[in-house]
Amino acid sequence: MAIGDALLPEFNQEAGTTRKFLERLPEDKLDFKPHEKSMVLGRLAGHIAEMPGWGTTTLETEQLDFAPVGAPPFQPLFATSREQVLQEFDNGVAAFRAVLPKTSDEDFMKPWSLLSGGKVLFAMPRVAVIRSMVLNHIVHHRAQLGVYYRLTGVPVPPTYGPSADEGR
Numbered sequence: 001m002a003i004g005d006a007l008l009p010e011f012n013q014e015a016g017t018t019r020k021f022l023e024r025l026p027e028d029k030l031d032f033k034p035h036e037k038s039m040v041l042g043r044l045a046g047h048i049a050e051m052p053g054w055g056t057t058t059l060e061t062e063q064l065d066f067a068p069v070g071a072p073p074f075q076p077l078f079a080t081s082r083e084q085v086l087q088e089f090d091n092g093v094a095a096f097r098a099v100l101p102k103t104s105d106e107d108f109m110k111p112w113s114l115l116s117g118g119k120v121l122f123a124m125p126r127v128a129v130i131r132s133m134v135l136n137h138i139v140h141h142r143a144q145l146g147v148y149y150r151l152t153g154v155p156v157p158p159t160y161g162p163s164a165d166e167g168r
Contacts, residue, residue, distance in 0.1 A: 003108045003127055004101045007135075011055075011100065014135060015093045018048060018142050020157040021149075022089055025082040029152050041148050046077030048141045049085045052092030055134040058112050058126055059096075059103050065115040096134075 030042030067073040113123040155165035
């Protein structure tokens with residue numbers, strides 16, 4: 001089985017669960033943050049919504065520089081509405097689903113780099129970037145979003161089984 005074909009079911013499962021979390025985004029609490037070091041809720045939701053698009057970028061480029069010398073830096077997405085976040089997420093999911101099965105195993109093994117100001121932050125095979133910086137990263141921040149929801153009274157959706165809010 002090709003790498004892209006093997007990753008697609010996992011991505012589909014995580015994307016479906018993540019969308020359920022984003023569907024509950026409380027538009028009246030986008031400025032909430034549980035701690036001074038935490039992201040505000042609107043940025044956290046925006047960050048999650050961007051990640052499927054990062055998968056496409058990883059498979060279609062050799063590198064990404066978040067702060068290229070002499071050019072504008074990457075502008076992170078801050079949620080302004082549930083609709084905005086869902087649209088960004090859905091667009092990223094559709095694009096990634098389209099490119100994932102078309103990527104050859106050889107291309108998955110090619111190195112990909114993340115840079116800032118021309119300096120390499122990390123370089124690893126594309127498949128490792130997809131697993132760690134896309135799939136695992138989505139899961140990590142989705143869990144954070146669940147904590148934000150719990151603290152703001154938003155019912156937490158089921159993830160890998162029922163949540164305390166969804167019952168059995």
